Amino acid sequence: xxxxxxxxxxxxxxxxxxxxxxxxxxxxxxxxxxxxxxxxxxxxxxxxxxxxxxxxxxxxxxxxxxxxxxxxxxxxxxxxxxxxxxxxxxxxxxxxxxxxxxxxxxxxxxxxxxxxxxxxxxxxxxxxxxxxxxxxxxxxxxxxxxxxxxxxxxxxxxxxxxx
Numbered sequence: 605x606x607x608x609x610x611x612x613x614x615x616x617x618x619x620x621x622x623x624x625x626x627x628x629x630x631x632x633x634x635x636x637x638x639x640x641x642x643x644x645x646x647x648x649x650x651x652x653x654x655x656x657x658x659x660x661x662x663x664x665x666x667x668x669x670x671x672x673x674x675x676x677x678x679x680x681x682x683x684x685x686x687x688x689x690x691x692x693x694x695x696x697x698x699x700x701x702x703x704x705x706x707x708x709x710x711x712x713x714x715x716x717x718x719x720x721x722x723x724x725x726x727x728x729x730x731x732x733x734x735x736x737x738x739x740x741x742x743x744x745x746x747x748x749x750x751x752x753x754x755x756x757x758x759x760x761x762x763x764x765x766x767x
Contacts, residue, residue, distance in 0.1 A: 618731070624692040
């Protein structure tokens with residue numbers, strides 16, 4: 605079985621992420637969407653909320669599993685019996701960092717390859733960071749994220765304004 609890991613913080617999941625998941629499903633027998641906990645980032649949504657968003661949006665898709673990721677990606681890939689890591693590239697600016705990470709991962713675990721996938725052109729400008737900023741400023745993010753994330757923003761940002 606060809607299994608791939610698609611890692612990310614997914615804070616929140618966007619339509620661009622979902623597009624990459626769909627593309628990866630065409631190439632692999634199974635795709636494990638791994639939601640990372642990153643100490644350097646202060647996520648808006650908790651790990652549990654992010655897991656829930658992705659499970660809601662990919663739940664109807666067969667051959668997609670959503671799991672939390674803590675620790676080294678390549679160790680997780682080996683534990684999951686995955687032979688590839690999928691990374692989305694939106695622009696040339698993403699490539700340098702992703703290329704370095706791919707080479708480091710290869711050095712740490714030679715059996716795990718990195719595959720770069722580009723989302724549809726309509727999603728190349730989309731990032732979780734930009735979506736969060738639009739939502740914080742009261743903008744409509746409905747065309748950028750799944751409906752459950754729109755609801756999540758309303759709850760989360762509504763809670764903050766009530767405090």
